[in-house]
Amino acid sequence: MPPASRLPPSTGHSSRTRILGIDPGLRVTGFGVLDKSGQKLAYVTSGCIKTLQGSLASRLKTILDGLAEVIGECRPEQIALEKVFVNMNPQSTLLLGQARGTAICAAVMHDLPVAEYTALQVKQAVVGNGHARKEQVQEMVKRLLSLAGAPSPDAADALACAICHAHGGQGLGTLPTAGYRMRKGRLV
Secondary structure (H helix, E strand, O other): OOOHHHOOOOOOOOOOEEEEEEEOOOOEEEEEEEEEEOOEEEEEEEEEEEOOOOOHHHHHHHHHHHHHHHHHHHOOOEEEEEOOOOOOOHHHHHHHHHHHHHHHHHHHHOOOOEEEEOHHHHHHHHOOOOOOOHHHHHHHHHHHOOOOOOOOHHHHHHHHHHHHHHOOOOHHHHOOOOOOOEEOOEEO
16 A cells, blocks of 8 residues: 555545545455545545455455555545446355445444445546446546556546545536547547
């Protein structure tokens, strides 16, 4: 994880809100923190919590401890979490749900409100296309937060979730898109 302990804490002023986005996964849980001031977004930090092979309980503890550390160091006021999708493998869906439940526990242990968004809502809000590819999400997160490089796919998904939440899940209609144009359902 990045050295988030050097980050300035959110002051709790109504003009700025710190949001932690989480992309839950049993092997890799992405996180991304941003500050919202009015309609402006400012990148704070992002990264991934990786679990080693081992028992389910130890992997979930790694996720819980990692998110508790991020929450303690970054002091977000709100949590945005991607909802689990149901896929063809019920076992994979169950395991992903447990990782997601662990992320929710980390939030509620710190008395933080949790907002949930589907992958479709997140992609629509960030890219303008609910069926966007991961690379498109990475590129738009990079552009919207003025990052020097694209974040990893898991961190980008977490940041995208935070961006979606920051703009009320309303999509590109509320995002600053000046200087971009739409081509094939995405901003370029």
